[in-house]
Amino acid sequence: MLRRLVAVAAAAVVAVTGLGVPENAKAAPAKVTDPVPMIELRTPAGGRFYTLSPREAAGAVSGHGFTREPGQAGYWRTAPFPGSQPVFRLRGGSGYLLTASVSERDALVKNGFTDEGTAGHLWSAAQPGMQRLLRFSKSGEWRVAVESRSAELTGQGYRVDGPLGWGHAEWIRAGAIYFGTFNPASTDVIAATKRVFKREGDFWGGVRDFSGRDPAVPQNTQGWTGDFSHLSPSIGFYDDSQPATLEKHISQATGAGLDFFQFYWYWDTGRKKQPERFEVSLNAFGAARNRLDIDYTLTVCAHPWGNLGIPKEDFTTVADEFIRHFRQPNFLRANDGRLLLTLCDRRGIGSGSDADTREFVSLVRERTKAALGEDVMVLGYWEAMLDPTAPERWGTEGAYCGVRIDHEKSYARYAATLPEYLAKGPAQFMRCAAQNFDERPRYPHLIADRSKIRFYPDQTPELFADVLSKLRKDIAGSKRISAVDNFVSIYAWNEWHEGGIIEPNARDGCRYLGIIHDSLGLRGGTGC
Structure with a gap:
């Protein structure tokens, strides 16, 4: 399969203007340990471009005429981590190709592709709550998507090239x-509570009165009706x-x-x-x-x-x-x-x-x-x-x-x-x-x-x-x-x-x- 892909890809290589090594490949923001969205763009010629860098994506749109595709191609890490594997980005023809295979990368470079470095990092083995990220291809165009989209993409004529690794379909x-x-430093609330409710040192004034959950403070909802017991924290008035x-x-x-x-x-x-x-x-x-x-x-x-x-x-x-x-x-x-x-x-x-x-x-x-x-x-x-x-x-x-x-x-x-x-x-x-928004507990001492x-x-x-x-x-x-x-x-x-x-x-x-x-x-x- 690799030889066939190399041959097809090499035939598709034409002179195009690339964007160079992606920003995240030059200096990965290693302090970001959460997965981040893999941004998918369309090239002017109809290919697909993938990056974890919003800055690079914005530059591709403003300077090269790329367009943003909706959604994300999974959520990836920007830096290596235990159990990870790098995924490489290569430029060739009208599109960009991602691969986790070092041998495929090297073979494609020999056949005219440009190695643009590491696009991101995925898990090398299955993890709970994750999906495989797969590469798809059709007529010299390469796409990346989570495995749950396989039926959708193969129905559009794409073929599955193989897996890139494991990642999250979403990560909010x-x-x-x-x-x-x-706390005791809330002197404005304490003073207002003393003035109106005649209690000393109470920085929960108003909230405590509405809640009805403090035996020492009679409920006082100032004429509003309803259940206000939600105004008592589970851990108590802290x-x-x-x-x-x-x-x-x-x-x-x-x-x-x-x-x-x-x-x-x-x-x-x-x-x-x-x-x-x-x-x-x-x-x-x-x-x-x-x-x-x-x-x-x-x-x-x-x-x-x-x-x-x-x-x-x-x-x-x-x-x-x-x-x-x-x-x-x-x-x-x-x-x-x-x-x-x-x-x-x-x-x-x-x-x-x-x-x-x-x-x-x-x-x-x-x-x-x-x-x-x-x-x-x-x-x-x-x-x-x-x-x-x-x-x-x-x-x-x-x-x-x-x-x-x-x-x-x-x-x-x-x-x-x-x-x-x-x-x-x-x-x-x-x-x-x-x-929600409800400032009734501020009446009448604060408002x-x-x-x-x-x-x-x-x-x-x-x-x-x-x-x-x-x-x-x-x-x-x-x-x-x-x-x-x-x-x-x-x-x-x-x-x-x-x-x-x-x-x-x-x-x-x-x-x-x-x-x-x-x-x-x-x-x-x-x-x-």
Whole structure:
């Protein structure tokens, strides 16, 4: 079979302009250990081109007229690992060919093919939950697909050339927003609780009152009806400044297949550091014994009120604070190896102007490059989903899509319009799902005006599952070229005052984690 393939392939070789050795073959981002999507492109002449590098794929489209095919040709590793085998990419004729055979590679090179190096790495033997990646051919065109597509492709006239190795048909990386403020340093909540509810030192004020799960605190739902027992965490009303609390959260999250936490990150202009209530929670994560079981990133909330903005004179100090986190081995990276930083609000960065945002983002990148030799990917917030000019104006690569309570007042409509919303996003963005939004526990001590309380009146677990299923479908058929194309940000792990809660609770147990696990097809665990 090899001789026949070599003869056919050699006859098809013509003069074409190649793209050179793929970026990932030159310097594989070895710090990315999760499988990443194998991107499939069509060449102008009708051949197929495969790469794990979003940058190379984007260059092929913009500079050589290639087009992005929908979906992925499995999920591969960018660097060798125990039990792996390399797969090589060769250029010949109007297409590109992948092979795991050294002898086939060498024979094809002798017959006029160009060796473009290692395309990626697959498992050399069968593994649980994986499929074989096969190469198919038809009239000088070579394709790669998971084995479950064999009938489809042979029905189109392709023949099976043979296996390349074993890999995942899909690999979604899901994480959750983490709101670290349930601790004794939350003086604003403690003061408001004392003023309205007359209790001392209670940083769970409002949540505890609604829940009805604390025998020492009578239920007080301020006239709203319903079962609010979900407002009691399964592990009890905790202190998230304690590493033991974060250890429990990490175990719960990873048990459902979650990959990362997105810590809301604020700046206190008076302290010249994080507000203490957020600092102690993030420090507790850093002290958790199982912290390396999960990745984390920072989501910068530079609000234009109070002391929560980032003035220009603090830009360098803030950038250096980020670098301290970037040094951690479990800081979240995009599929191309870049450190991933997101913005939840940029209106308080400097004056809030586009120019100040660009200056801040540029400084973070420059100082990180100087200190670590690393590149940073910065994603803007929801506004960049609605305004395609925003990422360029801000100096960011794209967006993460955020919560939409101010745009969709009905959760059913939020679920129904999600595909349309996703289609409007920039080429590079991190998909997201809001489990719920309900700030009634903030009334009246934190929000005194009842008319300003926002919540979804029609959220259900079934609709949340529908949202996640739509995200999974959107990823599976994606035509984007993005280094975070398989990432999903979930709102939220523990926004107890604001209703986004996937953390196990007294009413639902692990139900929402189970929905995430099953709807997104996450690996490991059961959701509880």
